Amino acid sequence: QVQLVESGGGLAQAGGSLRLSCAASGLTFSNYGMGWFRQVQGKEHEFVTGISWSGGSTYYVDSVKGRFTISRDNVKNTVYLQMDSLKPEDTAMYYCAADKTGGGRYRIGFVYWGQGTQVTVSS
Numbered sequence: 001q002v003q004l005v006e007s008g009g010g011l012a013q014a015g016g017s018l019r020l021s022c023a024a025s026g027l028t029f030s031n032y033g034m035g036w037f038r039q040v041q042g043k044e045h046e047f048v049t050g051i052s053w054s055g056g057s058t059y060y061v062d063s064v065k066g067r068f069t070i071s072r073d074n075v076k077n078t079v080y081l082q083m084d085s086l087k088p089e090d091t092a093m094y095y096c097a098a099d100k101t102g103g104g105r106y107r108i109g110f111v112y113w114g115q116g117t118q119v120t121v122s123s
Contacts, residue, residue, distance in 0.1 A: 002026040002112045004096045009117030012086050016121075020081040022096030022114055029077040030054075032112075033104025036070065036081045038092035038119075045095065049081065050104030059105050063089075086121045093118050 008020040020036070035050035049070040050059045058070055069082040079096060093116040101109035 002098070004098060004112055004114035006094065006096050006114045006117040009094060009119045011120045011122065014086060014088055014121055014123050016086050017082070017084045018086065018119060020083070020094055020096075020117060020119075022079045022081075024077045024079070024096075024098065027098060027112065030074040031102060033099035033102045033109065034070075034072055034079040035097050035099060035104050035110060036079075037095045037097055037110075038090075039095065039116075040092045046092075047107060048094070050099065051079065052104045053102040057104065083119070086119075088121045088123045091119060091121050 003025045005023045012018050031053055033052050036048045037045040038048050039045045048061055051070045051072050055072050067085045072079045095116045096114040097110040098112040099109040100111050
């Protein structure tokens with residue numbers, strides 16, 4: 001079965017950095033767009049960033065542009081999220097997801113989800 005396993009979350013200070021990883025198995029990784037979403041308790045999932053199957057296209061929510069970078073390694077079946085200049089408002093549970101359309105952009109295409117990794121940014 002498909003598994004997406006996130007790692008790398010934790011506690012960081014404002015202005016600091018964290019790098020999240022998501023290891024995928026049970027699917028042909030290079031066929032899928034990938035994305036990162038986040039959720040604050042009591043709110044809906046928010047799309048943070050996505051990357052197309054080839055890595056050629058990336059998308060970011062405005063609030064993280066210039067601070068976060070998504071990348072992927074289709075040999076290691078892993079997608080990464082480099083988070084720099086962290087802010088307290090980045091505090092959330094971060095989820096990795098796989099997009100069956102390959103685009104990595106639209107919520108409707110994301111069909112597989114990881115269990116999440118918590119990111120907490122202190123001021």
